[in-house]
Amino acid sequence: MALFTSTFVLLVTVALANLVAQWLPIPKTYLALLAGIVVALIPGLNHLVLNFENEIFMVLILAPLLFFEGQTTPMVKVGKGIPSILGTAFALAIGSAVVATVGLHGIFAVSLPLALVMVAISTPTDATAFESVITGRKISDRLSNQLKMESLFNDATGLILLQAGLLWLKTSEFSFSQNIGKLLISAVGGTLVGAVLAVAIMLFRQALVRTEENVISSQTLIYLLTPIVIYLIAEQLGVSGIIAVVVAGLIHNGEANGSRFTAPRQMYLGTQLMNFISEILNGAVFVILGISLERIVQEQYQQMFQSLQWLWWGVTVYLALLLCRTIYAYFFIAQHRWRTSWLFALGGVHGTVTLAMTFSVLGMLPTSQFQQVILMETVVIILSMLVPTVLFKRLLPQDGDALSKTKILAQIRREMTAVGIQRVQELDLPESVKHVVIYDLQDQNKRNPLQAYLRRWRGIISHHEAISFLQSRDQRWAMMQAFASERAFLADQARRHVVDVTLLHDIYTEVLMSEALVVDPYSRMV
Structure with missing residues (x-):
């Protein structure tokens, strides 16, 4: 009953936020974020919403979102962009994590393992959050695609770096080669598992749709459950469930384009459901983010003002990541153009994936450390959304x-x-x-x-x-x-x-x- 009530409150909040967004010149994602904060501020509503559960969020919200995001991305575009994806999602992520970790350690004397944990959580970028900060502005398709591809694949890098940091904290030992090996196994394994399962499911559905026994309702249920099943199997096998569902989505893009007219009613229903669920889940992501941020402030209110270390840590990590992204873009993406480099750097917005990874370390760190980490990550999330929102108004032309x-x-x-x-x-x-x-x-x-x-x-x-x-x-x-x-x-x-x-x-x-x-x-x- 509690889960049903919580879901009901979230869905109503999303619906109201989307309605209000039609009358105000504010991106609907920001209104959803504000709506979540309002819900958390009202005691009668706040207690109806369950506490953030990392596993539920990853399985029921993030996995379907990434699957649908992958499905709207042509496989040929990914094939042409493999060098860029490897560079931004892996090389840039690891390099900037190293720089930010060393920076935290050198400036604030934070232990290297703890610094790596905090930086790893801040590594993944969020395509949905990026869309919210460029609402009403024009940005080149090439740059937008690069940022989207980066956000689809760099979650796995952040998770592996986080695991490395937690292991380092626990054992006081760090093995670079071992962690790189884990990253490769997780990424390649996730790719293989996602591809094999997606192809198997696709062939089953295609074989069924070409018979008189095809049932649209059953086909649609299989389709909607696909990302959840693939994510759970990949995680159970010890590989990246996130990459698995992204790859599965890419494969389903090819399926959709190759069999649009075999069962038009089924195709149309699936497309409409994908668009509907994506919009609802995107709204829910920001409502959840708003509720979580407000609860963090309420719960950590006293801790916040005992020491402002968390604030300076958050600012330092954000600036370090921003600097690394700018330099990388200048040499490898923007062809030595500073304006494009800054646009790419500012487009690395952090959102609910960062929040989910933060809550995933609950119980793995001492209470005082976890409080510092959650406050610091809150600073990174807020800065990564506010700074580009303000600067893009100057750097990007209005979308007339x-x-x-x-x-x-x-x-x-x-x-x-x-x-x-x-x-x-x-x-x-x-x-x-x-x-x-x-x-x-x-x-x-x-x-x-x-x-x-x-x-x-x-x-x-x-x-x-x-x-x-x-x-x-x-x-x-x-x-x-x-x-x-x-x-x-x-x-x-x-x-x-x-x-x-x-x-x-x-x-x-x-x-x-x-x-x-x-x-x-x-x-x-x-």
Whole structure:
């Protein structure tokens, strides 16, 4: 019951944050973060949400998110970017960890093992958090892809470095060759396990979908459970579950592109579920982050002001990682351009993966050390989000296309709907049929007020003939004629390059979906 209540509170908070984000010029991820803080500040709500559980977070939230993220990434793009991935996710991560560890040790006399633990936790970057700090700004696709690839694969490096630091703390011995070996085994093993399991699941699903015994509900359940199963098996085998689910997602991208029309209903349902669950989980990640940060402040309030060491540690680690990223980018990514180097460095945003790794060491460190670590990591997370948010406003141009997209879409819909209505007016049909069809067409651009909807709704539920009428052949035929005219209008707009073709595709897809609702024999709402 406690788990259900906690999940319910989180989902409602995500829903409200996403709604409010439509009315405020603030990225929805920041609003989700703020919403989480508000929940933690209200005692009646705070006690309903369970404490952060690292394993649950990794299995039920992070694994599906990374799987879906991998699925939206073409395998060919990863193949071309392997040198860059190896450089940023492994070489840069290890090199910057060494520099930051030595820096902490040299400046603050922190023991090397403890310094490595703190730096390792700060190593993974977060693609979702990065998207939140560039909202409304333009950044090159090349740089954005590099940051995305880095965040997909550097989690494993951070986890191995963390294990090395904890072992060093426990045994007072550090073996560089042994830890590099573990990193290679974890990464390569995760890649192999993820690939083998993903291919096996893919072949099973593809064999099933090509028979008359295919069941969409069963296929969809298998698909949704895939990242969870692969992550658990990989972790049980002692390899990186994170890399395993990323690789599985990449393989499923190829499957999706290679069998889009074998079972279109199944493909469409899977795509919509992936987009829906990704958006919900992304929101939940930041709500959880907000709740966790507020609880950390509440629980560590006295510790925070006894000593500010944690603050200076956090600032030092963030600046050290930022400096290393800038230098690496200058020589290996930005072709000796400082501006691009700074953009890459600032794009290394830290988020919930860092928080999850922080809580994973609970019980492995003395209480006083853990308190210092959790406060220090909080500083790194906050700085990595706030600093680029501020600086990107100066370094990156405003995305004017994003700002005008809503107005452009509204204008196209109005013109398109007028074309559909004109076509209906030309048909030789009873006026009563035209009236109902025109009402439905006007719904495409939200021209029908709430009062009109209520009148329509009362008529539908109170008169049996109205229900029969909605299913009439004349109405279906009229709607199909209107939709055909609308699609022809959009195609003409695309040929004449009136607006960006991606905007037209967005509306064209909506028209096709509307037509499917009219003609689909399996639709139970018409």
